[in-house]
Amino acid sequence: NTKEWQAAFTVIEQLEEAGFEAVVVGGAVRDAILHRPAHDVDVATNALPQEVKTVFNRTVDIGIQHGTVLVIVPEGPVEVTTYRTDGEYTDHRRPEEVHFVRSLKEDLQRRDFTMNAIAMRKDGSFVDFYGGQRDIKAGVIRAVGEAKVRFAEDALRMLRAVRFSAQLGFSIEAATLQAMQEKAPDIAWVAKERMKAELDKLWIGKDVYNGIKKLEESGLVSYLQGDFQVDHWRGFTAENTTCGWAYFALGQKENWQEVLRTYRLSNKEMAFVKAVLSAFHALQNGWTSMDYFTYSLEELETAHYFAQLKELVTISQHSIREVQARLPIRNRQELVVNGMDLLQWSEQKRGPWLKEALQMILTAVVNGELMNERNHIKDWFKRAYVHKG
Ligand code: ATP
Numbered sequence: 001n002t003k004e005w006q007a008a009f010t011v012i013e014q015l016e017e018a019g020f021e022a023v024v025v026g027g028a029v030r031d032a033i034l035h036r037p038a039h040d041v042d043v044a045t046n047a048l049p050q051e052v053k054t055v056f057n058r059t060v061d062i063g064i065q066h067g068t069v070l071v072i073v074p075e076g077p078v079e080v081t082t083y084r085t086d087g088e089y090t091d092h093r094r095p096e097e098v099h100f101v102r103s104l105k106e107d108l109q110r111r112d113f114t115m116n117a118i119a120m121r122k123d124g125s126f127v128d129f130y131g132g133q134r135d136i137k138a139g140v141i142r143a144v145g146e147a148k149v150r151f152a153e154d155a156l157r158m159l160r161a162v163r164f165s166a167q168l169g170f171s172i173e174a175a176t177l178q179a180m181q182e183k184a185p186d187i188a189w190v191a192k193e194r195m196k197a198e199l200d201k202l203w204i205g206k207d208v209y210n211g212i213k214k215l216e217e218s219g220l221v222s223y224l225q226g227d228f229q230v231d232h233w234r235g236f237t238a239e240n241t242t243c244g245w246a247y248f249a250l251g252q253k254e255n256w257q258e259v260l261r262t263y264r265l266s267n268k269e270m271a272f273v274k275a276v277l278s279a280f281h282a283l284q285n286g287w288t289s290m291d292y293f294t295y296s297l298e299e300l301e302t303a304h305y306f307a308q309l310k311e312l313v314t315i316s317q318h319s320i321r322e323v324q325a326r327l328p329i330r331n332r333q334e335l336v337v338n339g340m341d342l343l344q345w346s347e348q349k350r351g352p353w354l355k356e357a358l359q360m361i362l363t364a365v366v367n368g369e370l371m372n373e374r375n376h377i378k379d380w381f382k383r384a385y386v387h388k389g
């Protein structure tokens with residue numbers, strides 16, 4: 001990710017050559033101080049969006065109304081945002097309009113937390129008006145300015161504080177936490193898509209348990225959909241956001257599908273969660289060959305991990321891959337017979353029997369009771385099915 005930093009520095013250099021001021025801002029600066037890799041290295045500048053576009057040959061308008069232009073330099077793409085303050089807040093959501101300003105200090109002031117309000121110049125020096133470096137060293141999340149006002153402007157910031165506490169293992173400064181307790185009901189105003197984006201990052205944080213404790217301490221839990229019991233999350237870690245949603249689903253007292261739907265999970269995410277939960281429940285009696293066949297390795301490993309967290313005795317995680325690899329077939333397409341074969345062999349008309357017979361054959365093959373070989377299956381089918389029926 002030095003590539004991203006190089007791209008950002010190239011952009012800064014060219015803006016400076018054109019007589020503008022430009023710095024790296026936001027998460028990348030925070031993560032550099034923490035020696036963590038950053039995904040996006042964002043640049044802020046006093047150049048107006050139209051001015052940014054005249055400095056570079058290749059640009060893409062990705063959010064021009066918010067002052068953001070994507071600049072493409074040989075090292076890669078860089079988001080360049082004009083210094084701005086946010087306009088009037090309505091509904092405790094992001095403002096409709098923004099105002100471009102010429103001072104970096106004002107731009108940094110609109111940012112949520114001191115650790116996110118540090119700028120870095122091209123020479124590596126910091127612009128830090130709000131004690132961001134001090135707070136990062138102390139592991140503290142602190143609102144920029146009056147916390148209550150900042151949360152009233154945009155309630156999502158409270159959930160961001162929780163997410164960062166999970167991601168970084170930080171504590172929340174007392175006045176900031178107190179303001180969250182006061183403003184917690186405002187979280188209901190926030191769009192579910194924005195909430196999901198923060199929860200996605202919470203689930204893959206290094207200290208999810210810490211995050212859920214903060215959710216509880218701040219009182220936010222009472223205003224979010226679903227059950228977030230603190231104890232459920234002890235020891236939980238995930239590399240994959242959907243694994244977090246599956247574990248959240250497992251902790252629901254009521255209908256998990258309804259709860260997850262409110263967070264706008266995709267169909268693919270919902271399908272994964274559903275499979276993991278059924279694999280988890282199947283594991284309580286031990287997985288059959290058919291379970292190993294039905295669920296993907298990732299679904300089985302995730303369900304197994306949940307069983308471990310819940311201290312339910314299980315098989316070794318190591319054996320899952322091997323048992324699955326030893327299955328006679330891995331998917332339905334590998335079965336050497338199909339419905340047409342059965343119709344021919346039975347000399348019967350199509351009907352519900354056909355699907356049943358195929359399923360019986362599949363189960364027998366998966367269980368190793370029947371070889372996946374045409375003549376074997378034909379004999380077996382004629383004996384076990386045709387003459388019975
Ligand atoms: P991540 O590493 O997860 O991307 P980030 O701090 O970069 O974390 P972003 O959502 O990418 O988070 O936002 C970039 C920067 O914009 C933040 O560091 C912060 O300065 C500012 N910011 C983002 N969202 C808000 C908000 N809701 N209110 C105030 N400032 C915000």
Ligand code: MG
Pocket residue numbers: 026027028040
């Ligand atoms: Mg970011």
